[in-house]
Amino acid sequence: xxxxxxxxxxxxxxxxxxxxxxxxxxxxxxxxxxxxxxxxxxxxxxxxxxxxxxxxxxxxxxxxxxxxxxxxxxxxxxxxxxxxxxxxxxxxxxxxxxxxxxxxxxxxxxxxxxxxxxxxxxxxxxxxxxxxxxxxxxxxxxxxxxxxxxxxxxxxxxxxxxxxxxxxxxxxxxxxxxxxx
Amino acid sequence: xxxxxxxxxxxxxxxxxxxxxxxxxxxxxxxxxxxxxxxxxxxxxxxxxxxxxxxxxxxxxxxxxxxxxxxxxxxxxxxxxxxxxxxxxxxxxxxxxxxxxxxxxxxxxxxxxxxxxxxxxxxxxxxxxxxxxxxxxxxxxxxxxxxxxxxxxxxxxxxxxxxxxxxxxxxxxxxxxxxxx
DNA sequence: TACAATTTTCAGAAATTTCTGAAAGTTCAT
DNA sequence: ATGAACTTTCAGAAATTTCTGAAAATTGTA
Numbered sequence: 001x002x003x004x005x006x007x008x009x010x011x012x013x014x015x016x017x018x019x020x021x022x023x024x025x026x027x028x029x030x031x032x033x034x035x036x037x038x039x040x041x042x043x044x045x046x047x048x049x050x051x052x053x054x055x056x057x058x059x060x061x062x063x064x065x066x067x068x069x070x071x072x073x074x075x076x077x078x079x080x081x082x083x084x085x086x087x088x089x090x091x092x093x094x095x096x097x098x099x100x101x102x103x104x105x106x107x108x109x110x111x112x113x114x115x116x117x118x119x120x121x122x123x124x125x126x127x128x129x130x131x132x133x134x135x136x137x138x139x140x141x142x143x144x145x146x147x148x149x150x151x152x153x154x155x156x157x158x159x160x161x162x163x164x165x166x167x168x169x170x171x172x173x174x175x176x177x178x179x180x181x
Numbered sequence: 182x183x184x185x186x187x188x189x190x191x192x193x194x195x196x197x198x199x200x201x202x203x204x205x206x207x208x209x210x211x212x213x214x215x216x217x218x219x220x221x222x223x224x225x226x227x228x229x230x231x232x233x234x235x236x237x238x239x240x241x242x243x244x245x246x247x248x249x250x251x252x253x254x255x256x257x258x259x260x261x262x263x264x265x266x267x268x269x270x271x272x273x274x275x276x277x278x279x280x281x282x283x284x285x286x287x288x289x290x291x292x293x294x295x296x297x298x299x300x301x302x303x304x305x306x307x308x309x310x311x312x313x314x315x316x317x318x319x320x321x322x323x324x325x326x327x328x329x330x331x332x333x334x335x336x337x338x339x340x341x342x343x344x345x346x347x348x349x350x351x352x353x354x355x356x357x358x359x360x361x362x
Numbered sequence: 363t364a365c366a367a368t369t370t371t372c373a374g375a376a377a378t379t380t381c382t383g384a385a386a387g388t389t390c391a392t
Numbered sequence: 393a394t395g396a397a398c399t400t401t402c403a404g405a406a407a408t409t410t411c412t413g414a415a416a417a418t419t420g421t422a
Contacts, residue, residue: 021285035316079367079420080369090319093323107198125188128191134269138274141342161322167329168337171340233382235399236382
């Protein structure tokens, strides 16, 4: 398992970006490698290719499994666990999107719901709550929208994303068609 | 500057979530506080309210300014700098969205453009490049879509986000209307 | 059951990030 | 120019996160 300099660069970059995307360096690297490498890899191969410890690989795989980004496989006559990226690039992107929604939005929605149950005790608190309510509505809307997008099939998603500025026109056309909740 | 327990909870939560949203704990807390507090606050007030050092506040404000999330104000007869959240909740969300796009997508697009210029030297490399090309197309599409969304005015954005599953129907209606690039 | 192959765990080490506070820098009024 | 009010900087301290590697646990086979 020697990485070409191309793959090396890709893997290292994903490691750097990892923290911005919600995982740590080595998890990012493992994800990148499994994404470009079409053959399944086992833990030792990952450790060797990325020059990290066996234990770290084990933890990283656990994390990637929690994100539902990898699939485990078994080769006949080999007791090792082998891993591949879970599905197509689109599948992976969708999964990352969904997991991030869960991790970045849900906890805040829960907290805000909680806080907004309390009666404000004075004017200052009432004003703060008003702002929190605005934050809440916006995040909830975002959450629902993210949900809707996750639910679209690839064809529709592609169509939507390619609309560009045409989206405004479409929204105009559709006026009144939004009979919902 | 005493925080009510409500505001305290909100601020601490934003501190915890901070790292998932792209800033560190104290920056998250400062942002939260400036968001719920409608009056402008100066650096000393922030430091006191959040129990952090003056120097940390200074760095945090610099960071929030880099994110374009705060505005500086001056009160007549007072030499201190005062800060408020930059605009409405919607403005803030839009700004966070745009900044995150910049930080999470652009560097990767740049790298991938670079890597894809190289001629693959063998079959394995060709295959890896093929995957990278898929990643690139998807991220570029995402980037453009994010761009489009940023460009929509609040009314359209609201309309779009509230469509829910109605979006598929609309996409069907609009068939052929996507005359672009 | 015994044991070899493999994975997981986790305490402590290493690396990284964040924070403090004192010193340096800036700005403004006189 | 001076000095008071304020902000920024940044070296080192503190906190947090990540990583290692040896030991424990698990799994499959004979």
